[in-house]
Amino acid sequence: MTTRKKSRTLCTDPEWLGRADCRHCGIRHMMLFSEFQGSDFDHILEPIDNLRYAENSLLYNQGDDDNKVYSIRSGFIKLVQSQRDGSLRIVRLLGPGAIFGIEALLDMPYRHTVIALAELDVCRIYTATLKHLEKEKPRLNEKVMAHWEQHLAFADRWISELSSGSVRSRTLKLLSFLAELNGDGSDTIRFFGYEDMASMIGSSREAFSRIVAELKNEGVLVKTDDSQIYRFLHTDGNTTD
């Protein structure tokens, strides 16, 4: 179904922003290492790198085996899963504060292809380092588990909300989901490519486009000055599909 040709070449070379300086990280509260002391980082084995990727960059491929875990400082990524028959589906969308590539902690190959949906700022840590730190601070373990659980909660919502029902209801759910990504309860939505958004709800680009047109007509989606940003006025009183 979602077997459409790749339109864009994915440039893969990130810009190296330097060694991560977790002690002075401005968004430590949402990151993995929120409660570490500076001294904890003194004797880590390998560096934590801070990298910037351009939009559409490929971070890694499904099946790759590269023992690094990532943490998003800013920007968004999509996790894509491909099947033997060539069909693709976006199975998750992650933003600031999320970690990904966790399966590497179990020495497993990555289960997804990961692509930046917007300019992306990540920290990359070697699993050996992370395991080392976990031993010193058992609390970290719990945090990692919480992230795992977060992923599962997302995945389950992806199934029940973004993969069930009509295209219209799935679209509305996706828009709510995107609004939540702001984290501040605001009702603005950053639109990604329609191909991508359609792949999130498992529909065709055209069907998604038509629904969005409807919603604009109905005044549920309102343009802002930024052409990529819309305001989403969703009367939570459930529109019967």
Place this chain on the structure above:
Amino acid sequence: MTTRKKSRTLCTDPEWLGRADCRHCGIRHMMLFSEFQGSDFDHILEPIDNLRYAENSLLYNQGDDDNKVYSIRSGFIKLVQSQRDGSLRIVRLLGPGAIFGIEALLDMPYRHTVIALAELDVCRIYTATLKHLEKEKPRLNEKVMAHWEQHLAFADRWISELSSGSVRSRTLKLLSFLAELNGDGSDTIRFFGYEDMASMIGSSREAFSRIVAELKNEGVLVKTDDSQIYRFLHTDGNTTD
């Protein structure tokens, strides 16, 4: 053992089979405590119970807050997620060896409603006990993580395989999935209720029924002497569905 009564009402009272005796558990290799010594269980705080539930029993409800984690010895369960608008979707199907209710480890309420799909034999352990054991045996921690990752892998397949494409392709994927549950590579499939199977692939009962009829016609699904068991002959070369 082929005695199966289907009661519409969900009876919730399990039969208590006794305290779990992990040291002599016949299927220890697939369970959570595979590498524990007998002595490890001597000073646990609260008992590990072994319970049997009848088909269609309700184990717990989405939103319940009851600090216990379960491990399946035999039988199958469905994890159901309901939305505010009342719609339901089965988001996972778990069998022998799987654990569920892990979110309780993070002191969170259960995220699913769990119902036995077949006579179910489970062990139930208090999170306090599990955390206690984890402290003594860090290896256990890794096992729990592996289970978590397993859940995620299932969830992602559920999205990309059972929630994308036509009803026919989803049905075929579901049948492959069910065949895998055997664990022994055999091609037999135990059919659950059509309502349930339809809810797994997010379609109507009728649509699912029609596809199954097709597959029987095509000789892909073959009856066995047990009316609930079919043989699934899937030429993996995908006919473009």
Place this chain on the structure above:
DNA sequence: CGTCCGCTTGAATAGTGTCAAGGTGGGTGG
């Protein structure tokens, strides 16, 4: 032997994918 529950099948209808053509806007180079 009759009832009940769940599966099957048909017919009508709404929903969705697909193909194809046309529009739009932002970026680039002249």
Place this chain on the structure above:
DNA sequence: CCACCCACCTTGACACTATTCAAGCGGACG
């Protein structure tokens, strides 16, 4: 600064797929 280009979004038409409603069937069980 404008014209052009390209990627991406939009819209229409049509075929096909899936849902819904409704009726009928059949096995399990009392």
